[in-house]
Amino acid sequence: MTPCLTPDELNQFLRAAFPDRADQDLAQVLAVGPGHAQLRLVPGKANLRPGGIVSGPTLMGLADSAAYAVVLAHIGLVAMAVTSQLNYSFLRGCDFGPVTADAQLLRLGRRLAVVDVRLWTSSAERPVGQASVTYAIPGAAQ
Amino acid sequence: MTPCLTPDELNQFLRAAFPDRADQDLAQVLAVGPGHAQLRLVPGKANLRPGGIVSGPTLMGLADSAAYAVVLAHIGLVAMAVTSQLNYSFLRGCDFGPVTADAQLLRLGRRLAVVDVRLWTSSAERPVGQASVTYAIPGAAQ
Amino acid sequence: MTPCLTPDELNQFLRAAFPDRADQDLAQVLAVGPGHAQLRLVPGKANLRPGGIVSGPTLMGLADSAAYAVVLAHIGLVAMAVTSQLNYSFLRGCDFGPVTADAQLLRLGRRLAVVDVRLWTSSAERPVGQASVTYAIPGAAQ
């Protein structure tokens, strides 16, 4: 599991892929490594829910982006991967501020990739959420 | 399972609860019934993903809102429910246009509610997604 | 979505596929229809958990069998489908006695099938569990 793309290449691709998305909904890839990618999102006010914490859709979207990034980092930009399943566990209220996501490939098959994602704010030891994300890799069927 | 709130009451509550959320991220409650709520979202361009289809976070957010609405419709606005788990299956690409969500209470316990949500565009017989959403009902513990 | 196998054909296949499985772990297919299959399991004492209710693995196994049956009923016995994901929500304690499972195909693609399963005992209106099961269909990739 050796990545074939840099964080810069992934960020350029994601920025171009979502031209109409607001900045506060677009996470930055910070680092990639074997089977791993780390992203960060700086939420805006539109990402809050009652209680002043970061909303569920924002966190699920970040988990999805992190899984997308780690898959692309290992298969390249040519194949168009689509999420087939996303299971999200809300573990703690997420305070307003930057949110980090660590995505780890559990399996990268020809047709399916499964990714574990942990989201956290102040400490990776106290995750605010965990996601299991399955991606279908259409190119493999051709 | 008799609802205690009307669609209008729910819409006013949701609009007030998310004052900074853009209109295209806020679904409208169309109907409520015993154990059931129906919502509709009219996505904007910011909700698209590559391929011109509605993005995953948009659909997961709609599923979450629909589950939230059906729970509140049956327990009232006093209790503050929080999502504890959301499992989403992407079934088909979701064409750009209004998306309808049908939420059905599978169980409404004192502490946990479990909701099945189906999302569709042109026909309920061809869902674009299915979600199982678990809500924790904090008020019940007091 | 027209089934191509009868309950008898499915039962013979399942009995042969699991020759060492105890009877109380082998569900019977009762009916098949367009996009649908219904199975029943009669648990034994080995299927109980503390409190005298049917154990979680028994119920998850029944959900898996029901999803397997509805997929095979529509694609035939030739393709070897394997479960890729099973999400199970425990809704109520399951009293000791026969358990019925209704499996509905949400999507039958070339490579992935997604099935909704409801488990119940005395009344389908009061499910004891709900499962979302994803099957990978390997034959499709060849």
Add this chain to the structure above:
Amino acid sequence: MTPCLTPDELNQFLRAAFPDRADQDLAQVLAVGPGHAQLRLVPGKANLRPGGIVSGPTLMGLADSAAYAVVLAHIGLVAMAVTSQLNYSFLRGCDFGPVTADAQLLRLGRRLAVVDVRLWTSSAERPVGQASVTYAIPGAAQ
């Protein structure tokens, strides 16, 4: 997160709690630590599925036992915890032989515990499955 029970105490409790369960369906607790428990299951022929690999219900049952053990190890034997949700990703075919499960508490709240479980055979680096398990802790509501 300091465990309050030893592997021996947990094994005695599990053996007594499932008096009618066959040995090949009962995992042994090997170790406990802060937020962690490790279990092992030695499957029998009744646990196989077509292809000679370990069946899905066997693996899901092991994941459930591992989550149960790590929760009990940290809250004691007095509270009766029940699984409310189990999400299982099948990552690879599981060869016939002993299966190890590593369970890690992601959150231990008053009312809900969320556990990440990894199952593996020859190497923890190549998991055969991953599960996210939510337990409801009824005692906390009283």
